[in-house]
Amino acid sequence: MTHRFRATSAILVVEDDCLLRMLTADIVSEAGFVALQAANADEALAILSARSAVDVLLTGVVMAGSMDGIRLAHEAHKRRPLLKIIVASGGPGLSNARLPGGCRTLRKPYHAAAMISTIDSLIGADPDYSLKAPHFFLDA
């Protein structure tokens, strides 16, 4: 029923490496979502306050700027408790205890399929119903 979910769900990709940010946003929009981009926590928070329609925040941990991804997750959760949050880290063992409740983690580098299915499960989208890339992102 829910390809609508992907097409109407906005994913805010926060990453200070510009190439990785662009590629991640591309993968997110290839999967049918609306992709927004921010280069650091301040940009991300500015987008969150200016735009109500953001469903998922996908952020890295290590970032230049006033706060890292973990602090951004807390700040974003404080401002918008309903926002779904995914934190991707290349470091060993990012514990959920350091993140607000309900946050999901990804170990970098992650499979695009794992990232997309994490977003799907957070927003309750049906992964089998995708117009642009059916099944593609879930093939192992």
Added chain:
Amino acid sequence: MFDNLFTSAADACALAHAIVNTVREPLVVLDRDLRVIVASRSFYTVFKVTSEVTEGRLFFELEDGAWDIPQLRLLLGNILPEHGTIEDFDVAHDFAGLGRRTMSLNARQVIYEGGAEPTILLGIEDVTSQRSLEAEKDSLLAEKDILLSELRHRVSNSLQIIASIILLKATRVSSEETRVHLQDAHNRVLSVATVQQQLQVAGGLGRIEVGPYLAKLCLALADSMIADDRRIVIKVKSEGGSATCREAESIGLIVTELVINSLKHAFNGAKKVGQIVVGYDVADGDWKLTVADDGVGRPDGLFAQPKEGLGTGIVNALAKQLGAQVETISGPEGTSISVTHATFAASAIRAA
């Protein structure tokens, strides 16, 4: 012996004075009120003061109150009478004529059976350079940790970039065959990264316990490779054994290839439920790695691919590097692939 030599109080006293004046570290003798009874020559030399302005004064008044620290007052006044000694209490202070120094204090309470008032022996050791070396070492270690985590961050970002580019290429090609190959490449980049990450978790340098390492690796593989609609369990059975980092890397890559192989061929389409068992056993310096699935086997008993694929090539090359033999058994019950390392010595013992 000591007791027998100094039966006269005067002799013992002379020895005590000699000791106080011989020690190289500054030493002061305090009475129960913490007044200086006497200080060693080294004390006067180091702190550039005379006995006139030192003896008879409260210890806390010396050096413009350098020692007048609430914690030290507590230690000397309360803890010392109860416990008898204080060890390595550091005092950092800008001493007149000495500059900024860190002094380590050691104190011992002396109680006399002859009825004299108890005294305190207080040794003062200049540990400035020692402490600054320790601080330098700590900061170097901290810097090393920062560099290492920065490096990990960059490596994982770079791998994510490579994997993402390959995947995006895959979404944009029209040939189905090319698309599958590109997806395969995407998965391989991530598999190599997974093995490296699990090696880091397992210890990084030196020998690695193979069992826990494979367990974590398989958990990561299951998380990333098994789509939600498939009920495939990866189990690890190992009764110990350790390997060098390099061997563990090869073993990890072999397991990854074989698990991917099983997921791709044994549980394709029709069969979506089953298990893959990864076993690692050791005996007398030999080891045997097995990856067995209960999926759709190959009736012809060959390695489960029509022609020698990249995965098979990788497994064979890594096995050769480890000095191990690859054997495949496949049938309707599934496929089992074993990689066995048997040394000549161990096989000779078995033969005898």
